[in-house]
Amino acid sequence: MSITVNGLDELKKLAGGDLGTSEWIEVTQERIDTFADATGDHQWIHVDPERAKDGPFGAPIAHGYLTLSLFIPLFTELLEVEGVSTKVNYGLDKVRFPALVKVGSRIRLVAKLASVEDVPGGVQIAVDGTMEIDGGGKPAAVLRSLSRFYV
DSSP states (O other), rough: EEEEEEEEEHTTTTTEEEEEOOOOOOHHHHHHHHHHHHTTTTHHHHHHHHHTTTSSTTTTTTOOHHHHTHHHHHHHEEEEEEEEEEEEEEEEEEEEOEEEOOOEEEEEEEEEEEEEEEEEEEEEEEEEEEEEETTTOOSSEEEEEEEEEEE
């Protein structure tokens, strides 16, 4: 379920609150292969299912940065800010990958709006995100993402 706010003043009122949980998304071999092609990272633990089956993880695993890149499409399910001219990724404060994401796993995002701070021309938000693995004991990623919204 998405939260929609109109303008920066409404966004500021959400600071410190939960943004909710996204839908599950499956991490398929095709998605992993496409990411490998885009980044040039073709390590066998990601792209060679036969070899990976006999490897240390028993199956191909997603690139950590693939898992991280899925933050944005999952985050856009949770928050929509209207009345702004643009939004940009500003960076990351912290990122950890506590658990591997095996091919065929489903992940989702649980997010909290940690802060909203004024910057010239707009605001900067900090979002604390946890990428959960369906049936997993540890998250796939834990991160703080920074974005800016400009009027």
